[in-house]
Amino acid sequence: MNYLRITFAVALTACLGGTAGEALSAPTLLRGGKVLVGDGSVVANADVLIEGDRFAFVGAHEQKDAPADAIVVDVAGKTIIPGLIAAHAHIGQVDGLENGSPNYTRTNILRQLRQYEAYGVTTLGSLGLNAPLFYELRDKLHAGELPGADVYGADRGIGVVDGAPPAGAVKVGEEQLDRPATPEAARAAVRASKERGADLIKIWVDDFRGSLPVKMSPEIYAAVIDEAHAQGLRVASHVYYLEDAKRLAKLNVDVLAHAVRDQPLDAELIKLLNDNGIIYIPTIGVDESAYIYADRPDWMSSDFFQHALQPALREQFDSDGWREGILANRKLADSRKAVVMNQQNALALHRAGVRLGFGSDSGANPLRIPGFAEHRELQLLCEAGMTPLEALQTATVNAAAALGLDDRGAIAAGKLADFVILDADPTDDVQNFQSIESVWHRGKKVSGAVEQFQP
Incomplete structure (x- = not known):
C-alpha cells in the first residue's frame, strides 16, 4: 500500500x-x-x-x-x-466569580466553548438561560466558522413565577427566561421557543430543596410537554424529588436532566423510564461541587485541574477564609447525602437497563467548571459502581440521544x-x-x- x-x-x-x-x-x-x-x-x-x-x-x-x-x-x-457530549450544561452565565446576564457575551461564550473543547468535550447542550446571541453563535459553530465545542440549546427555558430557577442566584435578563403563570401562557412560550429555533425545551419543576416557596404546577408542565411534543421538540426537566419524577415520566418527558435525590428510586419509576425510553442524567457533581473544593482533595493541585481555573476562581480556592465559610454551612451535610443517594440511584437505574445520559450542569455557577466538571462526573459515575466503558457510553452515545443527535457520539x-x-x-x-x-x-x-x- x-x-x-x-x-x-x-x-x-x-x-x-x-x-x-x-x-x-x-x-x-x-x-x-x-x-x-x-x-x-x-x-x-x-x-x-x-x-x-x-x-x-x-x-x-x-x-x-x-x-x-x-x-x-x-x-x-x-x-x-x-468526543465527550455534555447534555446538561450552560453557557454565558459565569465569568470568573460573577454570575448573570452581563456575562452572556460572544467573547465569554467562545472562551468557555474553547475550554470545553480543550478538555475533550466537543458538543454540549445549553439547557436554558440563553439570550438571542445564542442562535448566531450556534449556527456559526455548526458551520465550523468558530472555534470551540459545538452547541445545541433549550432557548430561554421555562421557569416558575416566584420559584425556580431562583432569581437571586440566576441573574438573567428578560430575554433569557420565561415564567408563564398559566398553561395557556406556557404553550405560547413553547411555540415562541420553536419559532426562535430552539433545539429542545427546558423546564424547572422542583423547589430547590424547599428553598423556594412554590414548585411548577402539574398543569403547567403538562401543557409544556404536550405542546413541545406537538411542535416536534424534546423536553428536559430539572428535578429533585421522586414524586415529581414519576409525574413527569407519566407525561412522557424526554429527559430527566437531574437526578432523584430525596429517596431511593422505586420500581414504578424504573418501569416508567424504561417503558417510555426516558433518559436520566445524574449530574452527580452538582451537589459535590458545593463542598468538594473546600475539602481540598489532592487532585486540586494537578495541572489538569489548575488549567481549568480562571484566576479569580483559583484565588478563591486558595483562600482559607473562603474554605472555612463553606465548611461552616450546615446545609453541606445535605449535599453530601445527596451525592450518595444520587450514586446509589444512578447505579440502580443502570443495572435495570435505564439509559443514563451525561452532564454536570457545568457553567451554571462558578463552581461547576467547564470541561473539568465533565471529567469529574466520569469519575463519580465509576465511584458509583459503573465501569469506565459504561461511564463513557453515558457521555457519548447516550448523551447524543439525550440531545436528539445521531451524527456523533x-x-x-x-x-x-x-x-x-x-x-x-x-x-x-x-x-x-x-x-x-x-x-x-x-x-x-x-x-x-x-x-x-x-x-
Missing part, C-alpha cells in the same frame, strides 16, 4: 501544513491504537480512517485498504475515544470525526480519561494536552 507514513508527533505539527484547527489535505489513517467506540465495544489495534469531517472506516488493523494518498498516523499504545463510519487521543487507557483506570494527547473536532486537530491550554 502506498501510504505516506509519519510519526504521531510529526503528524500533528505545522510541518505538515496542518496546524491545530486545520484539516490535513489528504485522508488521515490513525493506525494501531485502541478504540473505545462509545457504545460499549472496543476495537484493539485498530485502523481509523478520516475523510473530511467524518469517520470513513473503523476496524481491525489491515482489515481494509486505505486510499493510496492517506496520511498514516501511528497511534500504537494510545487510546481513542469519542461514536467512533463509527459516517459519524462526525470528533474524538480524543489519550496517552493511557481509561479502561485500566478512569483517571486516564485525563491523559489527553490531543482533541480532534470534525476531523481537525484543535488542541493538544490540557497543560497547553490557558483559561
Whole structure:
C-alpha cells in the first residue's frame, strides 16, 4: 500500500501544513491504537480512517485498504475515544466569580466553548438561560466558522413565577427566561421557543430543596410537554424529588436532566423510564461541587485541574477564609447525602437497563467548571459502581440521544470525526480519561494536552 507514513508527533505539527484547527489535505489513517467506540465495544489495534469531517472506516488493523494518498498516523499504545457530549450544561452565565446576564457575551461564550473543547468535550447542550446571541453563535459553530465545542440549546427555558430557577442566584435578563403563570401562557412560550429555533425545551419543576416557596404546577408542565411534543421538540426537566419524577415520566418527558435525590428510586419509576425510553442524567457533581473544593482533595493541585481555573476562581480556592465559610454551612451535610443517594440511584437505574445520559450542569455557577466538571462526573459515575466503558457510553452515545443527535457520539463510519487521543487507557483506570494527547473536532486537530491550554 502506498501510504505516506509519519510519526504521531510529526503528524500533528505545522510541518505538515496542518496546524491545530486545520484539516490535513489528504485522508488521515490513525493506525494501531485502541478504540473505545462509545457504545460499549472496543476495537484493539485498530485502523481509523478520516475523510473530511467524518469517520470513513473503523476496524481491525489491515482489515481494509486505505486510499493510496492517506496520511498514516501511528497511534500504537494510545487510546481513542469519542468526543465527550455534555447534555446538561450552560453557557454565558459565569465569568470568573460573577454570575448573570452581563456575562452572556460572544467573547465569554467562545472562551468557555474553547475550554470545553480543550478538555475533550466537543458538543454540549445549553439547557436554558440563553439570550438571542445564542442562535448566531450556534449556527456559526455548526458551520465550523468558530472555534470551540459545538452547541445545541433549550432557548430561554421555562421557569416558575416566584420559584425556580431562583432569581437571586440566576441573574438573567428578560430575554433569557420565561415564567408563564398559566398553561395557556406556557404553550405560547413553547411555540415562541420553536419559532426562535430552539433545539429542545427546558423546564424547572422542583423547589430547590424547599428553598423556594412554590414548585411548577402539574398543569403547567403538562401543557409544556404536550405542546413541545406537538411542535416536534424534546423536553428536559430539572428535578429533585421522586414524586415529581414519576409525574413527569407519566407525561412522557424526554429527559430527566437531574437526578432523584430525596429517596431511593422505586420500581414504578424504573418501569416508567424504561417503558417510555426516558433518559436520566445524574449530574452527580452538582451537589459535590458545593463542598468538594473546600475539602481540598489532592487532585486540586494537578495541572489538569489548575488549567481549568480562571484566576479569580483559583484565588478563591486558595483562600482559607473562603474554605472555612463553606465548611461552616450546615446545609453541606445535605449535599453530601445527596451525592450518595444520587450514586446509589444512578447505579440502580443502570443495572435495570435505564439509559443514563451525561452532564454536570457545568457553567451554571462558578463552581461547576467547564470541561473539568465533565471529567469529574466520569469519575463519580465509576465511584458509583459503573465501569469506565459504561461511564463513557453515558457521555457519548447516550448523551447524543439525550440531545436528539445521531451524527456523533461514536467512533463509527459516517459519524462526525470528533474524538480524543489519550496517552493511557481509561479502561485500566478512569483517571486516564485525563491523559489527553490531543482533541480532534470534525476531523481537525484543535488542541493538544490540557497543560497547553490557558483559561
